[in-house]
Amino acid sequence: MYNVPTQQGKLVVVTGSNSGTGKEAARRLAGAGAHVIMAVRTPAKGEDAKQEILSHYPDAQLDVRHLDVADLSSVKMFAETLLAESRPLDLLLNNAGVMAPPQRIVSVDGFELQFATNFLGPFALTLQLLPLLRAAKAGRVATMSSSVAAVGSIRYHDLQRERHYVPYLAYAQSKLADLLFAQQLARVAHQRHWDLMSIAAHPGFTRTNLLTAGASLGGGRQRPAWMTKVMHLASQGVVPGTEPLLYAATSPDALSGAYYGPGRLFGLVGPTTLVRVPRSARHDGDATRLWSVAEELTGVALDND
Ligand SMILES: NC(=O)c1ccc[n+]([C@@H]2O[C@H](COP(=O)([O-])OP(=O)(O)OC[C@H]3O[C@@H](n4cnc5c(N)ncnc54)[C@H](OP(=O)(O)O)[C@@H]3O)[C@@H](O)[C@H]2O)c1
Structure with missing residues (x-):
């Protein structure tokens, strides 16, 4: 098991920390001494966690705080x-x-919910928190992508x-966007000589609420028993799933701009390893274009310093 080094004196924000990998990350970071801000959309669930x-x-x-990352005004607040x-x-x-709601859902700001x-939301959040991240000694941003990127x-x-x-293609687009963003932030930090690292990770196939939340997002999905069995065999628990x-x-x-995930069974399970960035996420031009589009859509842009 990966040993989290001491986090004494550190301030950490974990979004979606009331369940799954977010809750486990909050637990391990707090256990290592960090002061963890659990940023959750439902404070009651955050308090339980x-x-x-x-x-x-x-x-x-x-410290449980309200944050709905799908709502830009909540991110700003x-x-x-x-x-x-x-x-x-x-x-x-x-x-x-969120993953693959069966029907297209639109956020309060008018964007497809997964995007x-x-x-x-994470893009706007990160940019708005940059002054604080840059004020830290060796600040870091870790962004969760997915192998479906x-x-x-x-x-x-x-x-x-x-x-x-198409639910899963919309999900894959959003996770590819995460990977492009994480790498571009690393390049920006390097070019501007910031003391900041940006690193991407994915949890392989980890048994969390994400795999069952489709129903709560607008349509029940019954899986055949054989599929549930296969899914169990090719997946891992939340403790190893949070390690990347x-x-x-x-x-x-860990290297800035790199991508980490599980190393066994085609990246579905296993100990953390450096993952090859997929071809779809390797072009700097795509990353800068997406960054500009995100600035335009969110109204949050990088300062010129
Ligand atoms: N599990 C996997 O196999 C897998 C694979 C690839 C990538 N991932 C990624 O891993 C990350 C964590 O997912 P998980 O597997 O741990 O699933 P999870 O248990 O469903 O956790 C997702 C968390 O995100 C929160 N969330 C959703 N929408 C939010 C919003 N608008 N504002 C604030 N929080 C919001 C959820 O809050 P609520 O409880 O209130 O809904 C929950 O705390 C996700 O980015 C997911 O895409 C997971």
């Missing part, structure tokens, strides 16, 4: 509150995500999937 973590680590410093507190932010874990939740493409002519909505994200967030050996 906090109590669960406290049962493991009674001295854990945990969350970031402004942190900025007003002026405490350097050592780590931001862009973990919250809004998985990419535009490899089959994704950015459909610039139909980014919001209005013309043709924790490695990206805390390992002194």
Whole structure:
């Protein structure tokens, strides 16, 4: 098991930390001494998760705050509150995500829900928190992508999937966008000589609510028993599933701009390893184009410093 180095004195934000890999990351980081801000869209769920973590680590410093990453006004409010507190932010874990709602859903800002939740919100959040991340010594942003990014493409002519909505392709687009973003942020940080790393991770196939949340997002999905069995065999629990994200967030050996995920069974399970960035995410031109589009859509842009 990956050992999280001491996080004493560090301030960390983990989005979507009431369940799955986000909750596990919050637990492990708090256990290593970090002060963790659990950024969740439903504070009551966040409080339950906090109590669960406290049962493991009674001295854990945990602070539940409301953040709906699919709502740009919520992102702005969350970031402004942190900025007003002026405490350097050592780590931001862009973990919250939704997968493949059967019907196309639109966020309050009018964007396709997966693009809004998985990419535009984290993009806006990260840029707004940059002053705090840059104020930290060796600040880091770890962004959760997915192995399905490899089959994704950015459909610039139909980014919001209005013309043709295929749930998993819309998900793959949003996760490819995460990977392009994480790498571009690393390049920007390098070019501007910032003391900031940006690293991507994916959890392989990890048994979390994500795999069952389709129903709550608008349509029940019954799986045949054989499929459930196969899924179980080719998947892993949340503890190993969170390790790539924790490695990206805390390992002194992790490289800025790199991508980490499980190393066995085609990347579905296993110990954390450096993952080859898929062809779809290798072009700097795609990353800069997507960055400009995201700035335009979110109204949040990089300062010229
Ligand atoms: N599990 C896998 O096999 C797998 C594979 C590839 C990538 N991933 C990625 O891993 C990340 C974590 O997912 P998970 O597997 O741990 O699933 P999960 O247990 O469903 O966790 C997702 C978290 O995101 C939160 N969330 C969703 N929409 C949000 C919003 N608008 N604002 C704030 N929080 C929001 C959820 O909150 P609620 O509880 O309130 O819904 C939940 O806490 C996601 O980015 C996902 O795409 C997972």
